[in-house]
Amino acid sequence: MSRLIVIVLFLVITETCAARENVESLIDKLVEISKPGYGYSSSFSGTEFLPYADTGQESTFLLGGFKPVRSETLRQIVEQGVDAVPALIKHMGDDRKINMTATQGISVTVFTDQYDFNSRTRKEIPQGVSRDLFDDDKDHPDRHSLTVGDLCFVALGQIVNRRYAAVRYVPSGIVDVSSPTYSKRLREAVIQDWKGLTRKQHIQLLVQDFEKPDDGRRMYDAYLRLSYYYPEVVGGLVIKYLEQPTYDADKVSSFVDEKLYKVKEYNQRQKLLADFIRANGKPYEIGIMRHLYSDVAYLQEINRGSDSDFPEAKSHELLVQLFDRMPPVRFADRPLMPAVSVGERASFIRSLTYDKNKQVSEALHRIFLADPKEKAIAPACLLALAKRGDYTNFLVDQLNNIDFTKLENSELQLEYLKSISVSRAKGVQDRLQEIARTTANPDYFRVAVFGLVQPVPPPIFRNAKIILASLPEKSNHVGNILYVINMKIPHRSKEFFKEFRETTKSAQRLGRLCDIMNYGSPIDIDLICSLLDDQRQIEGYESPMRVCDRAADVLSYKIDKIWFDTEWSFKRRDEAIMELKKYCATPEK
Secondary structure (H helix, E strand, C coil): CHHHHHHHHHHHHHHHHHHHHHHHHHHHHHHHCCCCECCECCCEEEECCCCCCCCCEEEEECCCCCCCCCCHHHHHHHHCHHHHHHHHHHCCCCCCECCCCCECCCCEEEECCCCCCCCCCCCCCCCCCCCCCCCCCCCCCCCECCEHHHHHHHHHHHHHCCCCCCEEEECCCEEEECCCCCCHHHHHHHHHHHCCCCHHHHHHHHHHHHHCCCCHHHHHHHHHHHHHHCHHHHHHHHHHHHCCCEECHHHHHHHHHHCHHHCCCHHHHHHHHHHHHHHHCCHHHHHHHHHHHHHHHHHHHCCCCCCCCCHHHHHHHHHHHHHCCCCCCCHHHCCCCCCEEHHHHHHHHHCCCCCCCHHHHHHHHHHHHHCCCCCCHHHHHHHHHHHHCCCHHHHHHHHHCCCCCCCCCCHHHHHHHHHHCCCCCHHHHHHHHHHHHHCCCHHHHHHHHHCCCCCCCHHHHHHHHHHHHHCCCCCCHHHHHHHHHHHHCHHHHHHHHHHHHHHCCCHHHHHHHHHHCCCCCCCCHHHHHCCCCCCCEECCCCCCEEHHHHHHHHHHHHHCCCCCCCCCCHHHHHHHHHHHHHHHCCCCC
16 A cells, blocks of 8 residues: 555645746746737737637727737746746746847836736735836836746746736836836735645636636636636536525616615615615625625725715715725725626536536526526527537527517527527527528628638528528618628628619618628629629718718728729719729729
8 A cells, every 4th residue: 555655645746846847848838939818919808718719808909009919838838827937937037038129118108017906805916016007106117028937927827817917008108117127116916926836726716716806807717727727626616606595787787776766765775775785686786785895895996085066975884884895985995795686697607618527517507597587698609518528409499489570589598599590509500501591680690691611502502592582672681691601601792782782772782782892702802893883872981971982981991002082082982983983994803
């Protein structure tokens, strides 16, 4: 037995050492990174968890700036999880420059040492970090070259669920630098917090972030990391969250803003609150408290106190009077409140697509069956189940309960179809093909076709033509069907659009055709050129619009040689159209 234990320990130690050697070699490759990503860009800011491909979320961006590019090297480091932390800490001061030009703000470059933390689980942060943008009397350079240590900072943040950004864009034209290789105090704070991090501590940290988040994004990001690093832990947490009671945030908002804020007497306020909770249930008491605290946060954000003339200023007084909160009331001191709004619950359910926990899938199934007509949560459950790849037969049954022959669609059933159509399961895909082939409803048709993974077969293309022919001249569905053809049947779109141009007598429909030619596959230049003589008016635009104007606008944008603007006078538009006609007559077009 003791010999077996020795062998197991040897294998564990060997595996850990190999993982750390691999991280060291990956860190050496960081110098090759040449394109910006989340946490190291001067033209955008946001968050991402690299092990999952579709989790990037921009929070600010510079128009015309670079877009995020995922780094394969950083992804492999982050995938190592807690095993990568010692090497990342070791290289936090690594000043080797990566293969990117130095970053510089359009208006100014600031060095604020931003150090993200969960404000619910940690009240104090290291001294000297997370300074205000211009609250620093130290002279700093006007630009910064990203280093290996900076990217180790970003990778560490992704592992421990902290939004560490070595460089980020701040509107307007500001680049904010938080570099552990440049700033000794930031580097020391990072090392002090994360040196010696164990697997057990990592799990505890992520569980705290999930159960006691300082904002909704923190909880969602904890879910991503738990589902990836510790899938055995995530299921129970998710189910516990889903069991929380809910309230209607709109109903709460109307009550607070239109009634509670307008009453001055304490007794009247108390009666209003008691009557509202009696009529709606105990979760609404928590909903009101959350709403009041959000108003406190708003006042703090705009630097207004409880003595201002803003209606939200009464939130402080109401929290003290009705909820026994101690003054001064601060958003950071809000208690944990075990209820969520319907919208929050639905949003979180829609995100439950990464864990493989069967109990979570079963819980989603139960929630749907408990109230299948709930407009937010029911479609969210179907979406999550479809993305998780579970309950295929159940999803097909829900589609079979919808009457796709009706021209007037149900809003809820359309949401059902949108949710289920993301499934890649064969049973669902076969049913989507059948719907697209047989329905006469343009909304159902559009959603079903866009859900198809395989190329669209000829019978569905024929049905698209039948639906289009049946639509009224000015129907918005005309554009939708043309868009479906352009995006999902591109190999037939040129032929079809030419036929559509020759057979339609409607200026309105030709205008829709021009709109669609702005998207998807390359346009047919001859087709657009043929519309430059059509001066019939099109309805539905802010400025007076003719078919030839829409065609000229599309053509000008696509060829990028002759400028055209639909805001110009008709005289100036016609002059530009004449130039476009000359271009259309040249062989090189």
